[in-house]
Amino acid sequence: MSILSVRDLGFKYTKDSEELFDGLSFQFAPGKVTALTGPSGRGKSTLLYVLGLMLTPSRGEVFLHDQPQSSTPDAVRSKVRADQLGFVFQDSSLDPSRTIIDSVIEPTLYAGVDRKIAMARAEQLLEELGVAARSDHKPGQISGGQAQRVAVARALINNPAVILADEPTGNLDPTNAAGVLDILSKDAGTQQRTVVIATHDPYVISRADEVLAL
Amino acid sequence: MTLKMLLREALATAWASKVPSALVCLITAAMCIMTISTVGRTAAAEEQVAQRIDSSGARQLVVTDKKADGLISESIISMASNFSVIERSVGLGSPTDVKNLAIGEGATPVPAWAVIGDIGSVAQLEAGRYPGPGEALVSTQALRKLGMQYPVGAVRIANADIPVDFAIVGSYTPRDPFTDLDQGVIYEAQSGSSATNLHLILNDASQAAVAQGSVLSLFGQLADPEAISVRSPLQMAKLHDEIVGDLGSFGKSLLYGALGIGSLLVAVVVFADILVRRKDLGRRRALGATRSDIVTLMLIRTLIPAVAGALVGMLGGLGIAVSTGSVPPFAFCLGIVILALLSAGASSLVPAAYAANADPVKVLRTP
Numbered sequence: 001m002s003i004l005s006v007r008d009l010g011f012k013y014t015k016d017s018e019e020l021f022d023g024l025s026f027q028f029a030p031g032k033v034t035a036l037t038g039p040s041g042r043g044k045s046t047l048l049y050v051l052g053l054m055l056t057p058s059r060g061e062v063f064l065h066d067q068p069q070s071s072t073p074d075a076v077r078s079k080v081r082a083d084q085l086g087f088v089f090q091d092s093s094l095d096p097s098r099t100i101i102d103s104v105i106e107p108t109l110y111a112g113v114d115r116k117i118a119m120a121r122a123e124q125l126l127e128e129l130g131v132a133a134r135s136d137h138k139p140g141q142i143s144g145g146q147a148q149r150v151a152v153a154r155a156l157i158n159n160p161a162v163i164l165a166d167e168p169t170g171n172l173d174p175t176n177a178a179g180v181l182d183i184l185s186k187d188a189g190t191q192q193r194t195v196v197i198a199t200h201d202p203y204v205i206s207r208a209d210e211v212l213a214l
Numbered sequence: 215m216t217l218k219m220l221l222r223e224a225l226a227t228a229w230a231s232k233v234p235s236a237l238v239c240l241i242t243a244a245m246c247i248m249t250i251s252t253v254g255r256t257a258a259a260e261e262q263v264a265q266r267i268d269s270s271g272a273r274q275l276v277v278t279d280k281k282a283d284g285l286i287s288e289s290i291i292s293m294a295s296n297f298s299v300i301e302r303s304v305g306l307g308s309p310t311d312v313k314n315l316a317i318g319e320g321a322t323p324v325p326a327w328a329v330i331g332d333i334g335s336v337a338q339l340e341a342g343r344y345p346g347p348g349e350a351l352v353s354t355q356a357l358r359k360l361g362m363q364y365p366v367g368a369v370r371i372a373n374a375d376i377p378v379d380f381a382i383v384g385s386y387t388p389r390d391p392f393t394d395l396d397q398g399v400i401y402e403a404q405s406g407s408s409a410t411n412l413h414l415i416l417n418d419a420s421q422a423a424v425a426q427g428s429v430l431s432l433f434g435q436l437a438d439p440e441a442i443s444v445r446s447p448l449q450m451a452k453l454h455d456e457i458v459g460d461l462g463s464f465g466k467s468l469l470y471g472a473l474g475i476g477s478l479l480v481a482v483v484v485f486a487d488i489l490v491r492r493k494d495l496g497r498r499r500a501l502g503a504t505r506s507d508i509v510t511l512m513l514i515r516t517l518i519p520a521v522a523g524a525l526v527g528m529l530g531g532l533g534i535a536v537s538t539g540s541v542p543p544f545a546f547c548l549g550i551v552i553l554a555l556l557s558a559g560a561s562s563l564v565p566a567a568y569a570a571n572a573d574p575v576k577v578l579r580t581p
Contacts (some may be wrong), residue, residue, distance in 0.1 A: 001456060045579070049575045052500065054500060054575050066461060074504070075504045075506070078502050078503065078507075079502065079504070081500065081501065081502040083500065083502070085502075087500050089578065093493065093497045095230070095497075097231075097496055098230065102226070109219050109223055110501060110504075110507065111215060111217065111502060115219070150535055165410045185292060
């Protein structure tokens with residue numbers, strides 16, 4: 001049984017626009033990092049958002065634990081996103097007005113996790129990712145590499161089955177990029193998590209366990 | 215999200231967006247100050263007019279037996295007192311002069327009224343006891359005129375063919391609206407006698423028409439319709455309705471205007487805040503917030519500064535109202551606060567719905 005898979009997938013932004021993915025069927029291996037790659041405009045980020053149940057495919061289906069998800073109501077998809085999916089955005093997307101630890105626990109609000117439990121888990125994650133000392137700082141007071149590690153901590157806070165990362169190293173220098181990829185690879189292996197990274201960076205592609213070229 | 219989580223998150227969001235929060239607070243405060251200091255004064259005036267019109271003097275219906283034909287009998291007075299719209303019913307005879315028996319002919323006369331019905335409905339006992347047959351009460355004002363230091367002694371009806379004396383057994387002050395009784399003596403009428411005037415105090419001036427019809431029906435078909443006259447608060451009731459209606463419609467126009475403008479401004483502020491923070495809302499959706507979470511969050515986040523503004527506005531409005539001497543009723547102020555909060559909340563719903571339904575992918579991919 002795969003955690004995440006797609007079958008006969010197609011997507012159109014508008015009714016008359018060109019269909020992306022061309023009936024893609026694919027099973028994303030658990031415990032491995034899969035890189036989505038391809039030329040610009042082929043829909044790497046779009047596929048990531050379709051997998052994240054934020055876009056509805058024009059045909060085909062996204063399965064999570066072999067359950068079809070694309071046609072479920074928005075509230076159900078939101079709940080699935082909160083409980084089973086973790087997002088890492090290219091620009092980290094941390095709330096500039098909140099502290100690091102508040103940003104990390106944000107997904108626990110939507111998953112209905114008790115604040116004390118969430119705080120303890122967030123502190124542990126920040127410790128593991130080497131940014132615990134910055135937990136009460138604002139995003140503007142930390143570096144880009146630290147911000148992206150905080151974003152990874154936020155993605156992991158609800159212990160999701162799947163991590164979806166959109167160009168997570170796009171704004172980082174090679175050292176920080178390697179650090180973030182190390183974390184994601186190690187976590188996928190130890191937690192049997194499915195990690196999907198949309199990227200055009202050859203280094204990231206070289207670090208992936210599988211590559212899905214679009 | 216649980217309510218506790220929503221409240222905590224909304225509070226943090228409101229604190230993070232200080233300028234929009236301050237603006238919502240300011241607008242709501244202005245709404246409350248404006249309405250309480252203007253519409254509130256109207257409400258205070260309305261209440262004062264209503265109180266005056268609803269005083270027992272304005273609720274009095276008087277039926278007069280013009281020819282003293284004995285039309286207002288004990289039984290009619292008794293039956294009238296049983297009507298549900300009537301608070302008090304009492305008959306009074308025409309006043310007769312009485313003098314202090316101890317002084318004699320040279321004494322100063324004061325008026326005396328025969329009361330048919332409960333004396334307690336026209337007088338408040340100040341000293342002594344209520345009179346029985348052949349006894350009377352003297353008003354505290356008339357004591358001095360009669361040359362009495364205390365309400366003891368006797369009075370005699372002046373110029374009567376047969377001397378009629380009443381022992382004074384106490385003193386009284388007249389109950390509203392029987393202020394005319396302030397200058398004299400009252401006594402219990404003899405059994406079987408009739409009154410010249412039937413005084414009916416209604417529960418409410420607006421019931422004048424019903425009460426008048428009911429009381430007149432007690433007299434049956436009169437041979438001479440001119441034999442009785444009626445002084446009714448019917449006109450007063452109409453005036454009451456007109457004044458309250460005029461003041462009310464004026465106040466409502468002002469209230470709707472203030473709330474409408476305030477709501478529009480709150481909606482603009484919330485919408486601008488949403489546009490500025492659209493990436494924040496898109497991120498929330500991506501991380502698992504439902505549409506209803508976003509709407510509720512925006513609603514509570516707007517209501518938090520609005521509550522602060524409404525309380526400040528209520529105090530400010532009351533301060534202005536106190537300085538002008540027209541303090542509106544507390545219930546009115548509370549109502550304005552609730553209306554202002556409802557307006558602020560309602561005006562945030564449309565921008566909140568827009569935010570909840572915005573495409574999170576488009577928002578997140580917009581630089």
